[in-house]
């Protein structure tokens with residue numbers, strides 16, 4: 086058997102176990118009950134009041150989040166790429182940090198600010214301003230949207246900014262010289278040209294928003310605002326209703342896939358933005374005094390999306406009692422508790438680090454196999470392999486967990502409740518990132534470099550090891566980091582799969598939150614952020630060293 | 639009246655001066671080409687005329703209206719000019735019809751009139767029938783015509799074109815040249831045309847303005863700029879040229895290699911005996927084979943053929959003169975030449991220029 090066939094078979098078998106078979110058992114589980122085929126689960130999922138409500142809530146949440154992401158992301162993108170607004174780096178930084186902040190941390194912070202009774206802002210409004218009508222209850226759909234948007238507007242921001250930057254200046258100048266003023270030009274030329282990117286960003290925001298288990302559980306459940314992920318989660322309370330959970334999961338998948346399909350179509354239309362030629366970058370719009378108003382808008386976003394969550398968590402984590410005069414009584418006891426007394430913390434840290442590193446490595450290795458087969462061989466079925474590896478893009482985290490449970494519970498291999506099943510879940514979730522990074526990395530290597538090695542007598546493996554791999558290494562490492570960062574803070578799949586031995590960081594935070602210990606939760610959240618930041622910094626430094634070496638060779 | 643007066647205009651970008659104290663007048667209905675190497679400031683000058691940039695010094699006037707001074711610039715949308723960009727910049731989200739109609743819609747022309755005028759201008763650029771198509775999928779040539787039609791339909795008195803043909807293949811470029819020239823003649827629009835291709839400039843222009851490093855080197859009819867370049871830079875840019883060391887012998891004559899004397903107009907302020915350079919194009923050098931019944935020497939310069947290439951319509955060769963100077967000659971194809979063959983070269987004084995060293 087030739088090397089490429091071995092690689093193909095190994096990659097295909099792995100994807101079978103990770104993705105295809107679990108998904109198949111999810112489908113089977115949704116239409117089979119006690120060994121007999123049934124549509125009862127789907128009927129219940131589509132008719133039952135609870136489930137229809139959850140479906141509706143998810144759609145409402147997604148729609149509002151997507152709309153607000155455009156309202157925030159598009160003006161910021163326009164300001165940064167097209168105007169003379171001051172503080173562009175700050176605005177960009179705001180979007181990036183918002184994106185990197187774990188969504189469940191934002192949710193917990195806002196609970197401390199806008200909880201109906203104890204929320205700091207609500208207390209201030211009620212007790213100091215004596216305006217109880219102005220209080221805001223975070224445990225509501227509005228609250229859910231509020232804590233979700235900071236995580237999703239960066240999608241619109243990034244896509245819109247890159248589209249705005251790739252619109253050739255001459256496109257707009259042509260309208261201007263024909264007599265169109267600034268607003269007419271924006272409406273007739275610029276906006277239509279970037280609309281596909283903005284819509285596509287809104288759809289990505291939608292898909293991400295409805296999949297976030299953390300915020301939906303943290304602010305949704307106390308307000309009895311159930312969504313698809315939290316409903317599915319509730320179905321695993323004893324006695325678990327696997328069939329219904331599977332049917333609900335598949336409906337969830339259908340929505341996600343439909344949104345992503347639309348998104349790809351819009352993005353494909355975007356390609357006409359980059360028409361060739363050597364037109365210049367557009368001249369920046371002089372906003373005059375209005376630029377301070379635009380900056381103020383950016384500062385407001387920063388305050389809500391970045392400053393408020395972090396400062397609140399920090400303040401809560403060091404206060405004896407959380408209230409309007411919290412700074413008069415500061416303490417480190419919550420840190421002592423979570424770091425020294427609460428033995429879950431250390432286990433969670435170690436588990437999360439191992440799982441994130443393991444999943445990142447597996448995803449990149451598997452991605453490399455798939456990418457290599459796709460780009461460098463003519464093996465039959467290589468395109469199919471590529472498609473299969475992208476399936477998880479359409480699977481929300483909690484659905485991956487449901488599918489893995491369905492699959493592994495049916496087998497006599499007891500991995501449920503172990504670190505292994507979480508590792509499988511993470512790898513399955515993030516394998517598309519690995520495949521894309523590997524694909525991009527290999528694409529940049531001219532095949533003739535490999536052929537030269539083969540001609541000089543190096544075997545296939547030798548060529549791969551001494552030519553392909555070193556050249557692809559920076560790209561592969563970027564992919565590794567792309568998986569490592571979200572895996573370190575993963576909650577949506579872990580929440581259904583963990584046991585006390587295999588608890589992860591995000592689950593530990595969530596569990597502590599469920600006990601109502603808000604101050605230790607804040608301390609643990611801060612600790613989590615420190616670990617995530619340190620791990621990213623360390624990984625980047627190590628990676629940069631590695632990349633440097635491979636270039637030097 | 640659409641004459642453009644550019645007076646001592648300077649435009650800087652940080653440390654680079656893209657346009658330097660440039661004065662240029664374009665007459666009404668004239669076709670003027672800005673010609674020069676990449677980075678000489680052609681696009682900058684065009685964008686200054688269009689109002690996309692404000693000058694750091696100087697002024698730009700059209701007719702009696704002052705459009706640009708360092709303090710105040712009439713914005714492009716109020717200038718009523720047309721502009722065709724190098725990359726065409728047709729809008730991919732609008733059909734051919736919508737692209738062309740845009741300028742009229744902005745001017746609030748009645749719909750029925752828009753329809754009639756768009757149809758007419760599309761006929762003019764031979765795009766009739768393609769109204770409903772999206773231009774992004776059309777060929778470069780068709781996109782080019784859409785861009786032209788879009789600018790022409792509003793009947794501007796001035797049309798600015800920035801290398802409009804440079805993205806087309808050679809054959810199409812040739813054809814579009816004729817069409818552009820014809821269009822300008824028919825419409826009577828003042829054209830300011832940017833290119834770095836000297837043959838394009840010669841084919842199209844009433845006058846060519848040669849630019850170099852942000853400065854205007856020379857402006858004149860194509861023939862004048864070609865045969866009597868104002869300086870070395872222009873001579874070099876306008877085509878192949880030999881630069882041969884010479885010496886001033888009279889107020890109106892130079893001698894090359896001691897023997898060959900040419901009577902011609904000299905630049906001002908040159909003294910007798912001063913070394914100068916004689917610029918002469920290869921096609922203006924005469925070759926006389928020596929020793930085949932031809933008179934040896936005469937007033938030509940003796941030398942030997944050192945390289946020959948037969949090109950069909952002419953014979954391209956180098957002659958090394960006895961003092962070591964190499965002269966490129968484009969001779970009639972009928973002349974049989976061999977390497978090493980002794981020849982005499984003679985320069986056509988009417989076609990030569992003299993520059994300071």
Ligand SMILES: Nc1ncnc2c1ncn2[C@@H]1O[C@H](COP(=O)(O)OP(=O)(O)OP(=O)(O)O)[C@@H](O)[C@H]1O
Nearest residue numbers: 651654655656675676677678679680681682683834
């Ligand atoms: N917006 C700008 N910012 C900074 N420098 C610029 C800008 N536009 C032009 N320049 C510089 O000014 C000089 C003239 O540029 P310009 O584009 O006018 O040249 P050009 O003659 O049109 O060249 P090309 O044939 O390459 O189009 C160049 O050195 C260029 O780098």
Ligand SMILES: [Mg+2]
Nearest residue numbers: 680681682800
């Ligand atoms: Mg240019």
